[in-house]
Amino acid sequence: MTQTTLRDIETRQDGGPRPAGLGPLGWLRWGWRQLTSMRTALILLFLLAVAAAPGSYLPQRGVDPGKVTAYFQQHKELAPILDRLSLFDVYSAPWFAAIYLLLFISLAGCVIPRLGQHTRALRARPPAAPRNLGRLPYHATFTVTDAPADVLAAARATLRGYRADGTETTVAAEKGYARETGNLLFHFALLALLLAVGAGAAFGYRGNVLLNEGSGFANTVAAYDRYIPGSLVGAGDLQPFSAHLEDFAATYVTEGRTRGQASSFTAKLRYRESPESPERPYDLRVNHPLEVDGARLYLLGHGYAPVFKVTDGNGEVPWDGPVPFLPRDQITYTSEGVVKAPDAGPDQLAFLGYFFPTSGKTADGKLTSTFPAPDDPTVTLLSFKGDLGLDAGVPQSVYAIEAKGLTKIGKSTTLRPGETLELPDGAGSITFTGYREWASLQITSDPGRTWALVAAVLAIAGLLPALTVRRRRVWVRARAGDGGRTVVEVGGLTKADGDGFAPEFDEITEGLRARLRAAPPSVGDKE
Amino acid sequence: MTPSAYVAAAPAAQVNSGLAQLSDDLMIIAILVYAVALLAFTIELGYGRRRRTVAEAAEEAAPEFAGVAAAGRTTAAAGESATSAVAGAGAVTETGAAATGAPGASAASGRHGPADDAAGATHRAGAVGLAATVLGFLVHGGMVATRGLAVDRWPWGNMYEFVAAITLGAVGTFLVVAFRYRARYLGAFVLIPVLLALAINVRYLYVDAGPLVPALHSYWIAIHVTAAIIATGAFTVSGASTVMYLMADRAERKRAAGEAVKGVLGRLPGAALLDRLAHRTVVFGFPLWTFAVIAGAIWADEAWGRYWGWDPKEVWSFITWVVYAGYLHSRATAGWRGRKAAIVSLIGFACLLFNFFAVNILFSGLHSYGGV
Numbered sequence: 001m002t003q004t005t006l007r008d009i010e011t012r013q014d015g016g017p018r019p020a021g022l023g024p025l026g027w028l029r030w031g032w033r034q035l036t037s038m039r040t041a042l043i044l045l046f047l048l049a050v051a052a053a054p055g056s057y058l059p060q061r062g063v064d065p066g067k068v069t070a071y072f073q074q075h076k077e078l079a080p081i082l083d084r085l086s087l088f089d090v091y092s093a094p095w096f097a098a099i100y101l102l103l104f105i106s107l108a109g110c111v112i113p114r115l116g117q118h119t120r121a122l123r124a125r126p127p128a129a130p131r132n133l134g135r136l137p138y139h140a141t142f143t144v145t146d147a148p149a150d151v152l153a154a155a156r157a158t159l160r161g162y163r164a165d166g167t168e169t170t171v172a173a174e175k176g177y178a179r180e181t182g183n184l185l186f187h188f189a190l191l192a193l194l195l196a197v198g199a200g201a202a203f204g205y206r207g208n209v210l211l212n213e214g215s216g217f218a219n220t221v222a223a224y225d226r227y228i229p230g231s232l233v234g235a236g237d238l239q240p241f242s243a244h245l246e247d248f249a250a251t252y253v254t255e256g257r258t259r260g261q262a263s264s265f266t267a268k269l270r271y272r273e274s275p276e277s278p279e280r281p282y283d284l285r286v287n288h289p290l291e292v293d294g295a296r297l298y299l300l301g302h303g304y305a306p307v308f309k310v311t312d313g314n315g316e317v318p319w320d321g322p323v324p325f326l327p328r329d330q331i332t333y334t335s336e337g338v339v340k341a342p343d344a345g346p347d348q349l350a351f352l353g354y355f356f357p358t359s360g361k362t363a364d365g366k367l368t369s370t371f372p373a374p375d376d377p378t379v380t381l382l383s384f385k386g387d388l389g390l391d392a393g394v395p396q397s398v399y400a401i402e403a404k405g406l407t408k409i410g411k412s413t414t415l416r417p418g419e420t421l422e423l424p425d426g427a428g429s430i431t432f433t434g435y436r437e438w439a440s441l442q443i444t445s446d447p448g449r450t451w452a453l454v455a456a457v458l459a460i461a462g463l464l465p466a467l468t469v470r471r472r473r474v475w476v477r478a479r480a481g482d483g484g485r486t487v488v489e490v491g492g493l494t495k496a497d498g499d500g501f502a503p504e505f506d507e508i509t510e511g512l513r514a515r516l517r518a519a520p521p522s523v524g525d526k527e
Numbered sequence: 528m529t530p531s532a533y534v535a536a537a538p539a540a541q542v543n544s545g546l547a548q549l550s551d552d553l554m555i556i557a558i559l560v561y562a563v564a565l566l567a568f569t570i571e572l573g574y575g576r577r578r579r580t581v582a583e584a585a586e587e588a589a590p591e592f593a594g595v596a597a598a599g600r601t602t603a604a605a606g607e608s609a610t611s612a613v614a615g616a617g618a619v620t621e622t623g624a625a626a627t628g629a630p631g632a633s634a635a636s637g638r639h640g641p642a643d644d645a646a647g648a649t650h651r652a653g654a655v656g657l658a659a660t661v662l663g664f665l666v667h668g669g670m671v672a673t674r675g676l677a678v679d680r681w682p683w684g685n686m687y688e689f690v691a692a693i694t695l696g697a698v699g700t701f702l703v704v705a706f707r708y709r710a711r712y713l714g715a716f717v718l719i720p721v722l723l724a725l726a727i728n729v730r731y732l733y734v735d736a737g738p739l740v741p742a743l744h745s746y747w748i749a750i751h752v753t754a755a756i757i758a759t760g761a762f763t764v765s766g767a768s769t770v771m772y773l774m775a776d777r778a779e780r781k782r783a784a785g786e787a788v789k790g791v792l793g794r795l796p797g798a799a800l801l802d803r804l805a806h807r808t809v810v811f812g813f814p815l816w817t818f819a820v821i822a823g824a825i826w827a828d829e830a831w832g833r834y835w836g837w838d839p840k841e842v843w844s845f846i847t848w849v850v851y852a853g854y855l856h857s858r859a860t861a862g863w864r865g866r867k868a869a870i871v872s873l874i875g876f877a878c879l880l881f882n883f884f885a886v887n888i889l890f891s892g893l894h895s896y897g898g899v
Contacts, residue, residue: 038860042853049849049878056839056890063837091837197835206832287745287830298832442832449834456821463817467810467855 035102036109044103051099055090058082062089062228104194111187118180125165126174129475133491136475138505143485144516151478151488154515158508159474169479176471185462193455200448205229205238207443212305212322213436216244216270219295219443239293239445243271248302248437252373260331260372267299267439284441295445303327304335306355306379306435312344312428319343322436325355326399333357333372338401339381339430340388347385349428350401354380355435367414379432380414383423470494472501474508488512546677547736553670554691558725560663561698561718567656568714572791575648647712648794657711660718664698671695677736683752684739686887690728693883694721696760700808704764710804712796716767747826754819759879761812762851765805766876769869772801776866802865805872806858813851820844839890843882850875 022030034040059067068088072079086093133139144151148169155171156164162173207224209217217223219242221235247268253261267284273293282290290297305322312318318341325337339351359378360370367380387405389396396402413421415432422429472494481487490509494501671691675682682688698721705711739748775798778788795801823844828834835841854871857863863871 038856039862042856042860042863045849045853045856049846049853052842052846052849055837056842056886060837289829289832296832298830300832444832446833449828452834453821453825456824460814460817460821463814467814 032109035106038110041103041106041110044099044106047099048103051096052090054087058087058090060088060090062091100194104191107187108191111184111191114180115184115188118177118184121180122177126163126172126473128167129170129172129477130491133475133477133489136491136493138492138494138501140490140505140509141487142509142513143481143487144513145484146486146516148478148480148486151486151512151516152476155476155478155490155512158512158515159476162474169477171476172473173475174471174473176469178465179469179471180466182462182465182467182469186459186466187462189455189459189462193452193459196448196451196455198448200230200446200452202230202232203237204444204446204448205233206445208300208440209443210324210438210440211243211245212324212438213245213248216242218242224443239295240274241271241292241295242275243269243290243292243297243441245439246270248439250302250372250437252371262372265299265302267302267441269297271297284439294447295443298442298444299439300442301327301440303438303440304333304355304357304374304377304435305438306337306353306377307433308339308351309431309433310339310341310344310349310351310428311430312341312349313347313426314345316343316345318345318349322438323353324438325353329369331372332369334369337399340390340398340401342388342390344428347427348388348390349423349430350384350388350406351430352382352384352401356380374435374437376416377435378414378416380412381421381430381432382412383409383421383427383430385409385423385427470501472504474505476512488516542736542738543677543679544736546673550670550673550677550736553666553673554725554729557663557667557670558722558729560659560666561722561725564656564659564663565715565718565722567652567659568711568718571648571650571653571656571712572715572794575650575653575794577648577794647796653711653714656714657705660698660702660705660714664695664702667691667695667698674736678738680739681748681752683748683756684737684743685732685734687728687732687734689752689756689883689887690724690732692756693759693763694724694728696757697721697763698760700757700760700764700811701767704804704808708804708807710768710796713764713767713771713804716771717764720763720767745826745830747822747829751819751822751826754815754822758812758815758819759883761808761815762876762879765808765812766873768801768805768808769872769876771795772798772805773866773869775801776869802869805869809851809854809872813855816844816848816851820848839886840882843878843886847875847878847882850878 059071061068071088072083075082082088086095090096130136134141146154152166152169152171156166156173159171159173162175163177164171164173166172205228207221207227209224211217219238219240221227221229221238245267248266249268250265251263253259253263265286269282269284269290270279271282271290271292272279284290284297284299286299289299303324303326305324307322308319309317310319319339323337323339325335327333327335335355335357337353337355339349339353341349354367356367356369356376356378357373358369358371358375360368360376362368367378384401384403384406386407389402389405409427410421410424415421417432417434420429420431472492474493475489475491477489477491478486490505490512492501492505492508671682671688674688674691678684683692697717701713701717704713774792775795778792778795779798781788781792823841824834827836827838827841850871854868854875857868857871
């Protein structure tokens with residue numbers, strides 16, 4: 001029993017030297033040993049750290065696709081090259097996957113055999129005492145008047161909490177199995193975490209939807225403004241719930257330096273788990289998502305949707321309803337949007353508008369908003385007629401208009417609720433009838449998230465003993481010495497990296513001596 | 528319509544300006560007291576005298592057993608306390624020596640002799656430095672507490688408050704180590720970065736006490752941010768210890784090569800001791816950091832609709848975690864122990880700092896609460 005024996009338990013062996021003249025099986029085995037060696041695992045670990053870094057600097061499609069588009073516009077030459085290297089999708093890139101999969105295979109190749117070893121070690125007896133306890137890193141010798149059998153009984157009593165075994169002349173004791181148990185638990189928990197994250201990504205989905213007050217949605221792919229399904233999710237797998245936004249309310253700071261900042265947001269929802277279930281109310285707030293049938297609804301943002309009634313040149317009403325405007329400024333909630341009336345005749349109509357919740361004037365007399373709450377709602381509209389370009393079937397943003405094919409008519413006009421803008425040349429009119437608020441929701445379904453949490457908690461539970469428990473072995477040998485006295489030898493061994501075992505070892509030795517009411521110790525350090 | 532839509536918003540809350548002013552004053556006082564402590568520690572480092580090592584002490588007392596006995600005892604005591612090492616050696620000689628024998632950790636690492644475990648040079652000024660650090664710590668703690676009371680919330684909502692809290696965590700960890708392991712020789716190396724950070728904080732990062740944005744209205748701020756702050760404090764002490772280890776290791780190499788080692792280098796404690804301290808503080812910080820990351824993921828799941836989204840802060844927390852995990856593994860890998868592992872640890876600390884400063888200030892992400 002030497003120090004290296006304990007080290008073997010704690011440490012992985014490095015892959016051996018390159019073999020010469022081995023068959024394919026031999027090479028395979030060599031390769032496997034290389035992959036599962038600690039050095040390879042370490043290199044993979046550092047590679048993973050390096051590979052993760054560019055995703056924090058470059059915009060990522062999975063995080064903010066708009067920023068990726070902007071990057072493409074700014075860096076016309078560089079962006080396609082980076083894209084080919086998957087640098088806008090770092091965390092789903094093949095090379096990133098290759099690193100972590102290799103790392104986890106390496107990890108599995110290491111911890112699975114260790115699980116077997118540890119299970120055997122847990123059932124095994126502590127190893128027999130080495131012949132020469134004096135060679136151990138910790139050792140003590142003293143003599144007592146008690147008989148050897150009594151000494152050994154006392155040693156067992158002193159080593160309470162140790163797993164003890166022995167012969168007629170020795171006691172062998174070991175403690176600290178929790179270190180390896182924790183170590184294995186931690187590493188298996190990491191494997192489980194990877195599986196849970198992977199399963200969640202494959203079987204889950206997420207999507208965004210914008211709801212005006214008074215409108216609702218059913219959880220179908222078609223209802224989403226943006227929908228990102230996992231690779232194994234079909235359209236039929238979505239939970240059949242539905243939700244309806246009754247009212248959205250925000251409160252704002254009215255005084256002081258932080259005037260205009262929001263202090264709370266509440267979206268009053270009514271929802272059904274399925275078309276058959278009863279309708280329930282829920283107040284959706286930031287940090288307080290709604291959980292329905294395994295999916296979660298989050299309040300993401302809010303804004304204003306002014307309500308317009310558009311009358312065309314033929315006297316028909318091609319549009320009458322709310323149009324969501326996007327906030328351009330978070331403090332004043334000045335919002336921007338477009339009203340499109342493709343069904344208008346004889347010309348199609350479009351309006352570019354600004355919404356000011358509390359209208360006011362800037363120093364140079366321009367219209368602006370002075371507060372985010374709708375205290376004095378006002379819109380300004382710029383009108384267009386012509387061809388909206390929607391008939392070509394090319395998808396357009398609902399928040400922008402294609403200027404091509406459209407002619408500006410009239411001047412920018414300011415309206416308050418109830419006021420109507422008559423378009424020149426009998427092209428029609430538009431009435432600003434009022435406003436509603438909208439809330440944007442994110443819906444996520446991640447069936448792996450509970451398992452990921454369980455795995456993470458287990459990882460921490462394993463990490464603590466793996467880092468703090470010391471594995472140690474203590475042997476006590478008692479043999480008859482000169483003059484009817486018994487020579488007691490105590491030897492201790494611990495992982496080389498560990499220190500601070502000395503006080504515990506001293507305590508054991510002193511405890512044993514106190515128990516035996518020992519005579520003054522002999523000087524026998526060298527045998 | 529990203530979640531950061533809520534970042535700019537803040538609630539109404541009364542700020543107690545008297546307490547806020549007190550907090551600002553306490554910050555300045557803490558800096559001054561720390562400066563005194565740093566001066567004292569520097570005197571100890573520059574003019575301190577190396578205490579007789581335990582081996583030397585034992586040799587005088589009982590020359591015939593000294594070799595083995597003292598070596599074992601040094602292991603026993605040096606990690607814990609220098610004084611008890613001397614007392615311990617006395618006890619050994621008194622009872623006839625050699626209750627415990629042999630080299631333990633230092634010999635196991637092969638290259639180092641027992642003397643590696645020697646504590647550093649000491650000087651009366653060191654005790655003054657430690658006392659001043661305790662005083663500074665209390666004032667600093669008062670500064671953080673009054674800041675929190677002034678705005679009636681946890682005082683970690685912006686960079687200024689983070690830096691104040693992290694440096695408090697670092698000094699706190701140092702004091703624990705200084706008393707528990709008699710490791711006040713770390714003082715100068717901990718206080719230099721702490722004072723630098725505090726000076727930058729007061730000069731460039733200061734913001735008036737104010738309320739938090741709604742996204743931070745969650746009890747998770749107490750859990751997630753506190754764990755991250757304490758872990759960062761522990762990693763800072765570990766970083767200081769690692770730098771000292773690399774210096775002491777160089778000194779020992781020189782000594783082994785027969786060169787004279789002068790100045791501060793010659794007064795440093797043993798490399799093995801510093802290496803163990805650096806390891807211990809990481810062993811304390813790493814599970815806390817793991818916990819902080821997991822708590823952050825739980826919070827993110829509640830606030831942003833996913834537990835992990837590769838936000839820049841998440842990326843760099845992950846990188847920091849991976850590098851420190853690499854450090855812990857490298858200590859158990861042949862060919863990586865010692866200097867290489869120490870450098871990995873310093874890279875981990877660099878990632879931690881980058882995550883804190885660069886990600887808060889340079890990158891836009893969901894963690895843009897820098898408030899600078």
